[in-house]
Each structure stands twice: as structure tokens, then as C-alpha cells.
Amino acid sequence: MMPKMPHVTWEFILENNEDIKKLADKNFIENFVIEFCKEFELTVLEPRLNYQFKGEKPEENGITAFYILSESGIHIQTWPEYRYGFVDVFSCKHFNEKIATRFIRRHFGKGSYHYDIVWRGTIFNWQTKEKDLLLDTKNIIRNINDKESKESIIREKRIRIDRYKLKE
Numbered sequence: 001m002m003p004k005m006p007h008v009t010w011e012f013i014l015e016n017n018e019d020i021k022k023l024a025d026k027n028f029i030e031n032f033v034i035e036f037c038k039e040f041e042l043t044v045l046e047p048r049l050n051y052q053f054k055g056e057k058p059e060e061n062g063i064t065a066f067y068i069l070s071e072s073g074i075h076i077q078t079w080p081e082y083r084y085g086f087v088d089v090f091s092c093k094h095f096n097e098k099i100a101t102r103f104i105r106r107h108f109g110k111g112s113y114h115y116d117i118v119w120r121g122t123i124f125n126w127q128t129k130e131k132d133l134l135l136d137t138k139n140i141i142r143n144i145n146d147k148e149s150k151e152s153i154i155r156e157k158r159i160r161i162d163r164y165k166l167k168e
Contacts, residue, residue, distance in 0.1 A: 004119040005072070007090040008097045010104055012113040014083045019109030023078035023085055024061045026052050032107050033067050033074055039103055040095040043070040055081070083111070090120065 014020050022028045030050055037044050049066040065076040075088040087104060089095075097117050105113055 005090070005092050005121045006094060006097060007118045007120050008088075008100065008115055010085075010087045010101065010113060010115040012085050012104070012108060012111050014085070014109055014111040016110060019111065020059075020080055020083050022108060023080040023083070024052070024059070024063065026050050026063060029063050029065050029076055029078070033065070033076070035107070036074070036089075036100075036103060037067075037069065040091075040093075040100065042074075042091060042093065042095075044068075045070055057081070 014023070030048070033044065036042070045068045047068075049064075051064050053060070053062050053064070055061050060081045062080055063076065063078045065074075067074040069091065071093045072090040077086040078084070085108060089100070097115060101113060101115055105111075
């Protein structure tokens with residue numbers, strides 16, 4: 001049976017001005033993701049998207065960041081003008097969301113934090129010896145040389161998964 005995979009989202013409102021500045025700091029966001037991945041043994045792949053919006057005022061320069069992981073992905077949104085941040089982590093590899101919450105608090109600073117967790121993978125409730133049903137991103141990425149190959153691999157996996165759904 002496919003293991004359940006955590007999809008955790010955190011939102012927070014920061015309290016002090018020094019911490020709020022982190023929400024508009026691209027280097028801070030990049031370093032945060034790198035440190036988070038080291039802490040939870042996740043692998044960041046290229047390309048990385050870390051985009052800073054340019055508002056009318058410097059405090060409106062929020063960030064949208066997407067990081068592809070070999071284990072899935074991390075998405076971050078910040079709104080410094082509202083003192084608000086959002087972190088979204090989906091992983092094929094289990095990690096402890098309570099320890100991750102402490103990690104996020106330690107890096108972003110004092111404030112009000114809330115997280116939600118959804119366990120993904122529950123649709124895969126059949127057992128099979130077909131190893132190719134397990135969506136192992138590392139193996140998929142290793143086999144990709146170009147866009148056409150990537151689309152072909154993804155299409156083939158969807159067909160195999162659909163065939164198993166029909167058997168149920």
C-alpha cells in the first residue's frame with residue numbers, strides 16, 4: 001500500500017519590525033528553504049523560483065517562491081505589508097509537522113502561527129507489486145532528458161494508474 005504523505009500549510013502573522021523585514025528578503029527566503037530541507041533531509045532541485053513583487057512602497061515587496069524537491073515541493077508567499085507569511089510543504093517523505101512548526105517559528109520570529117495537515121496518497125488504497133505505480137520523483141527526474149520525454153513518462157504513469165482504478 002502506498003504510504004500516506006504529509007501536505008502541511010502554515011500561516012503566520014509576525015509581531016516585530018525586524019522579523020517583518022524577513023518577509024521581503026529574497027536571500028532570507030532562499031536560506032530558509034535550504035535550511036528547512038537540510039533539517040528534514042529533503043532535496044532541492046533546479047530551477048528555483050524566488051520572485052519579489054515591487055509594490056508602491058518597500059513594505060509591499062512580497063515574495064512568491066516555488067522550490068521543486070525530489071520528494072515533492074515547497075511554496076512560500078509573503079505579504080510584508082500585512083506582516084503575513086504562508087509556507088506550503090508537500091512531501092513524499094514523512095516529516096514531523098510539530099518539529100517543522102518550531103523550525104519555522106525559530107526562523108521567521110515571534111508571532112501567531114497556525115498549521116493544517118492533509119494526508120495525501122489515500123486514493124492509492126490498493127496493494128500491488130507494480131513498483132512503477134509508486135510515484136518516485138527521483139527516478140522520474142533521473143530519466144528525463146527533454147520536455148517530450150517528461151510528458152511521455154507522466155502520461156504512461158497516468159495510464160497505468162487509471163488501469164488499476166478500473167480493476168477496483
